[in-house]
Amino acid sequence: MKLPERGRPADEVFATLEAYAGGDFPYESGRAFSHVFEPDPAVSALARRAYLRFLTPNALNPAAFPSALRLEREIVQMMAAHLGGGPETVGNFTSGGTESIMLAVKAARDRFLGTAGRRPGRVAEMVLPDTAHPAFHKAAAYLGVRAVVVPVDPGTFLADVGAMAAAVGEDTALLVGSAPSYPHGVIDPIEALGVLALERDVWLHVDACMGGLMLPYFRRAGGTVAPFDLSVPGVTTLSVDLHKYGMCPKGASLVLHADRAHRAHQLFAYTAWPGYALLNTTVQSSRSLGPMAAAWAVMNAMGDSGYEGLARALMETTRRLVDGVRAIDGLAVAGEPDFTLLTFYPRAGGGGYRLADALGRRGWLVQPQPAWDGLPANVHLCVLPGNVGHEGAFLADLAAAWEEVRTATVPIAGSGNAAVDLAGLMSGLGVSPDRLPDEMAPINELLETMPPELRTDLLRRFVNLLYG
Numbered sequence: 001m002k003l004p005e006r007g008r009p010a011d012e013v014f015a016t017l018e019a020y021a022g023g024d025f026p027y028e029s030g031r032a033f034s035h036v037f038e039p040d041p042a043v044s045a046l047a048r049r050a051y052l053r054f055l056t057p058n059a060l061n062p063a064a065f066p067s068a069l070r071l072e073r074e075i076v077q078m079m080a081a082h083l084g085g086g087p088e089t090v091g092n093f094t095s096g097g098t099e100s101i102m103l104a105v106k107a108a109r110d111r112f113l114g115t116a117g118r119r120p121g122r123v124a125e126m127v128l129p130d131t132a133h134p135a136f137h138k139a140a141a142y143l144g145v146r147a148v149v150v151p152v153d154p155g156t157f158l159a160d161v162g163a164m165a166a167a168v169g170e171d172t173a174l175l176v177g178s179a180p181s182y183p184h185g186v187i188d189p190i191e192a193l194g195v196l197a198l199e200r201d202v203w204l205h206v207d208a209c210m211g212g213l214m215l216p217y218f219r220r221a222g223g224t225v226a227p228f229d230l231s232v233p234g235v236t237t238l239s240v241d242l243h244k245y246g247m248c249p250k251g252a253s254l255v256l257h258a259d260r261a262h263r264a265h266q267l268f269a270y271t272a273w274p275g276y277a278l279l280n281t282t283v284q285s286s287r288s289l290g291p292m293a294a295a296w297a298v299m300n301a302m303g304d305s306g307y308e309g310l311a312r313a314l315m316e317t318t319r320r321l322v323d324g325v326r327a328i329d330g331l332a333v334a335g336e337p338d339f340t341l342l343t344f345y346p347r348a349g350g351g352g353y354r355l356a357d358a359l360g361r362r363g364w365l366v367q368p369q370p371a372w373d374g375l376p377a378n379v380h381l382c383v384l385p386g387n388v389g390h391e392g393a394f395l396a397d398l399a400a401a402w403e404e405v406r407t408a409t410v411p412i413a414g415s416g417n418a419a420v421d422l423a424g425l426m427s428g429l430g431v432s433p434d435r436l437p438d439e440m441a442p443i444n445e446l447l448e449t450m451p452p453e454l455r456t457d458l459l460r461r462f463v464n465l466l467y468g
């Protein structure tokens with residue numbers, strides 16, 4: 001494609017965009033169990049208005065746009081108060097969970113290595129459970145930090161603090177815990193990790209990207225929520241995504257620090273060039289104020305009562321789904337979900353991927369997860385506001401989908417022969433860079449026969465083709 005020789009009329013341009021969107025998942029259907037966090041129409045309309053009003057100002061320069069500083073400070077203060085912070089708590093607005101995590105890892109690394117090269121030639125290490133989000137591995141790869149991965153307890157899926165303690169060494173810069181972890185929706189024992197962090201004088205990051213906003217309301221609504229926030233001794237940083245259960249438009253997350261001294265390690269400044277003094281709090285430099293203004297607007301429009309009402313609805317829907325899945329003969333829920341994330345699998349082992357496909361054929365967007373450490377391939381749900389009221393329809397379809405998978409006669413795919421070239425593999429499986437097949441089970445089953453390094457490499461090469 002080339003740039004059009006002359007600019008096209010606005011209506012025509014927008015009509016083309018609408019046509020492109022035609023193939024996207026209809027998230028308003030209430031059938032998406034991932035990706036889309038949308039508040040009620042009135043709050044959503046306000047978010048759009050605020051976003052557009054602040055689309056053009058640049059958050060890079062709070063001297064030119066003081067609203068940037070004011071919005072960011074107020075958002076941080078609201079969340080610090082919500083998440084056990086005190087007068088010392090500081091933080092910054094970022095583009096998402098990955099950026100918040102990246103900044104926390106960078107700060108921990110720099111504290112460990114010391115700005116003046118206190119530990120020359122050393123490589124900072126991060127000790128983390130195997131359920132921690134891949135954003136930590138991305139941070140490790142980008143920042144030259146070594147990830148020391150510790151398996152979680154295979155029964156509860158909780159971080160094994162004893163094993164993590166054993167993995168802490170001279171080069172450990174930080175520990176990681178999740179509230180909750182993505183794959184199984186359980187809250188790691190943050191208090192015990194805090195004790196370990198204080199004993200060994202290491203940084204502790206709590207990844208509350210998913211749960212940070214809602215968990216305090218779950219507790220208020222009578223749910224059992226283990227301590228996880230900044231009030232826990234030993235917690236140094238915490239990430240909380242506003243663009244998840246904060247219901248804010250995407251591009252909105254926070255990294256909160258126990259105090260300013262720790263946050264100092266996060267910042268980047270450069271003045272040794274002939275241009276302007278570059279002073280960055282985040283990875284991004286120039287950025288629209290739209291996401292920040294929209295987040296501020298949504299948080300004010302929702303208020304405590306709005307979020308609490310949402311938490312109660314989500315808790316109830318999740319409970320119905322957990323009970324409903326457990327009532328289906330042959331299916332089981334992994335562990336005891338603490339939040340809105342739940343994972344279920346065929347008790348007998350095989351068929352998890354096919355179950356995901358069978359639900360997809362019935363119009364549900366669910367995520368298949370691979371077999372891991374004794375748990376077979378499974379289906380993951382992230383219960384969203386849009387799903388509230390659709391649990392009955394989902395459970396009926398799940399029962400039918402499971403019956404179809406359980407009684408199917410097609411053998412499980414997967415040759416086990418991983419030594420195939422990418423183009424041959426893709427065409428053999430019906431994948432083209434333009435379109436993924438509707439049935440992903442044969443591909444997932446084949447990928448599962450490969451060691452993680454090989455499947456990572458294969459998928460990376462596939463993405464390299466996908467983006468042209």
Ligand SMILES: Cc1ncc(COP(=O)(O)O)c(C=O)c1O
Pocket residue numbers: 095096097098099133135178180181182207209210241253
């Ligand atoms: C627990 C957890 N941490 C971090 C992230 C990364 O967030 P983002 O996609 O906003 O970068 C996610 C995303 O799902 C998550 O579930």
